Amino acid sequence: MSDIPEHLLRRSAEAKAKALGIPVEDVLAEMTGEAAPTPMDIGEQPKVETVVAPDPATPAAVPVAEPETPSQEPTPPAPVMAASSADAGDVDYDAAATKAGMPASLLKRSVEAKAKASGASPASVLAEMLGEEVPAAPPAASAPPPAEPAPVEEITESVAEVVEIPIVEPAAAASVAAEPPAASRSGGATAVAARPLAQPEAVPEGVRTQRLLTVVKANAIQQVKSEPTDKVNTWPHLMIMEFAALLAVTAVLIVLSVILQAPLLESANFNATPNPSKAPWYFLGLQELLSYFDPQIAGVTVPTIIGLVGFMAIPYVDRNPSTKPSDRKFAIFMYTFFMMGAATLTIFGVLFRGPGFNFTYPWADGIFFDDLKDWVNF
Amino acid sequence: MANGIIEKVKEQATSVWEKVHGSQVAESILRPGSPFKKGYSDTPRNRSYVIMNNVLYHLHPVKVKRHGVRLSYTLCLGGISFFLFILLTITGIFLMFYYAPTAEAAYSDVAALSTSVAFGSLVRNMHRWGAHFMVLSVFLHMSRVFYHGAYKPPREFNWVVGVILLLLTLLLSFTGYLLPWDQLALWAVTVGTNMAGFVPVFGGQVKFLLLGSVEVTADTILRWYVLHVLFFPFIIVIFMAVHFWRVRKDGGISGPL
Incomplete structure (x- = not known):
């Protein structure tokens, strides 16, 4: 009981006290095991x-x-057949089936299964089953x-x-x-x-x-395993937030799209290679790596081994069960290190690479990144 | 005099609205507990029904942990990614009406969006910037999940699904990059697919499969168009369904730090 948060316990006790019409203190005492249950x-x-x-x-x-x-409990009427045929041993399923209005084979199977389960003789089970269906037998006849x-x-x-x-x-x-x-x-x-x-x-x-x-x-x-947690209704608490986020994203995107034109250069021409040729920004970190390393490493090993397999393996490699930042300094350092590395490479590729993919200063030679072409000229 | 007429019109309008709102049609459309239903009252039971009696129940449980509602916990990044996907689908369908995936027509079709299609320029810009935003928000969502340690048991597999979703987002963006068929598209894709050619042993085959040729050609445009508007959306929707399902089945949003 002690692992339930105090305010939840309090809320529950108040509701119970209200329902039963007894003081909250009594309920609390009972819940915490200090008093006998009401x-x-x-x-x-x-x-x-x-x-x-x-x-x-x-x-x-x-x-x-x-x-x-007044407290008489009506029960199945005392079966008449039971007294006569309980000890007989053999059971007349055909007659009983006619009486019950169902196929004899089904009745037999049911009775035998029930008799086996309860340990009673098939005859008595049959009598009990049939007895219930006799409408003439008055319930008050037996107690x-x-x-x-x-x-x-x-x-x-x-x-x-x-x-x-x-x-x-x-x-x-x-x-x-x-x-x-x-x-x-x-x-x-x-x-x-x-x-x-x-x-x-x-x-x-x-x-x-x-x-x-x-x-x-x-x-x-x-089996209830989960700990009691403080919860709120999805409607309206969460959905209002989501709706606000949805409107905000739409508004930002529309405003941006009005003032910022998407790039459209000259028609594709196989014979005119632009200088520099740059990949989309999210691949520019890789393209930057390509200028330092062999394509086998920068183009294949890094993206597939680190980028895909490595990321997917994170939950299976990191066996530390804690989610507290103070307990997982190494994991946070590693992630931040790799992300900063990727961001640095990407920013380098976007801003600091000019003709021939050579190093340039964007403030001296301009930005060679066509995705931002109109943004820069705006 | 004028006031009397206005009063009467108001009365009439109210009674017509009451009739429509309480009609069998409205009653049949709105399930019990809908906030739009006549006589809705803000009770805990109805708050539950809004989710439970609604298609929303596929996405949200009736109740969520209180800390998960705080904007500062999730920054709504997963929701924004999903919403951007929907927005991109809507704008993308609009663009498909005016676009033919052939080397002759592609460029002029995209150029015509700015000159002869109502809102064509706006919708194309939204599609392009929205795509960049989506890559960014999926990436930020992944970082948020990492820093919260939200990939730890029992959520390990959902992290894997999430990495696949990030990859699919990049592929969707990259396949769309070629479609305007301008110099930027052609050479960015050339650079990007050259990297695929460095895959050991069957690099050449991978590149050929991607491009439908040994180099980027007019055939590539049709191939990437189909990948962009049909194949990758189809795959990503399946993975998103698994992703959202597992969020709920793995115990909802992860615990507070």
Whole structure:
């Protein structure tokens, strides 16, 4: 916690305090680990229950629910078939398939896979699957085994994402809760259902209440590695700057283009070699090098080995992980040295080379650089 | 009297604008969160939607690090390079309307830009100076990235892509240099391509491939025209796409010093 910047922590604590209606100091103390976490207040005092899949093989063990118990959790109806054929061994997939309205082969594969995964017998799995689809079986006929109330603190601490669904009516909620929670079987995330103590009927019409459907641990979804950083919205902060830069560049370019004419000399003539012949300015450093060294060195080795391969290799050669200028004096020196060298050669080639590519002083003999021809005469 | 008429006209104009702005056409064009949409309010959610619901999402994340917004950190050099590329594409397309890449027509076409084409001279100047600016801004961008150590892991490969982009920028500029077909173009390219001839073992072949001949000839102009307006822009756009993508995937702009 201590590696989070102070102002970010403060901002987060203020938001949480505002949402929960408790003093900021309490939240801060909790965030920094000095106090026990405040139970999260979802809805109107939710009662957290763990949904446990009923064991279809022992329907007799299921206690009959009191009809007026408000916290009763509707579950899949106790399958009738389970009691009769659970121990039979052989399973009548054809009859079941007709009942379920799907091909027997698919049903068989599904049941067998599920039975293998859960360790239950195929017959009981089949019964469970079919039992859910029997519309005649009233949900109130059976009740779940007494749910183990999970400690609230433990759950709220691991809350990463709360999936909320609105309750439309009790029957719909029952069908949602009746889904056998696969997660609780596979030993993954804990699935809990918290319901408001008040009866759903008491909620006025048009008001949508929320309920906690499931709690998923943070590391089950994604691994968060990045440090918290201070960020701003791209719009408007960054885009305003970019738009300003865009306008400035356009304005400068238009003004420059109005006052400064691009060079256009006489038509190309193979028989009239101008003296001196100069390359574009960005190659003039190389041309300057050519006047000192063998073309194999100045024309090939330097541009390809240093200019291309060398530059591309920089990140792989410089293994120093720091970006602080004080830690990388050598790297900065080398880059600056090469850039100054290239700039010096280029300036030399542009300004100090006259006829025959011989050395001249621009203030004495003029500038021999046609790209700047009209600029000089302006 | 006059005031009353003005009031009425204003009222009418407002109601027409309200109808147009709220029409199905306007609603269908502007995605939710667009600042131009009717009823836009400056909320954090809408600020996110401006990027998220927009083609801009291909370039920018919804949020950026606060220090990265400071002009003094990036000097906007990468953005300026990209914008200059767009500007050069626009002016270049304009120039293509008036230019034929043949030895007979090229020079007179370029000369005619200044005399018989509306804004021809201005657009040609913008194209030429913009190209020089782009070489400069790409180079300065590279220097900025170096001095910030922004090429360090995980951004090593994006530096390599950046060096390729610099090379492609130089090649784009150099291939465009020949197209006016004047003395400056002819001899600058002659000098430049002579250097390519010094490549060991297959220097001659490289030079021949570049020029379409052993020396700069009328055939070279067509070859460089195609390279300049089609081939290199095509390649550089691909590398730019990778470059921008990697900027975001490597964690956005590099950290503060």
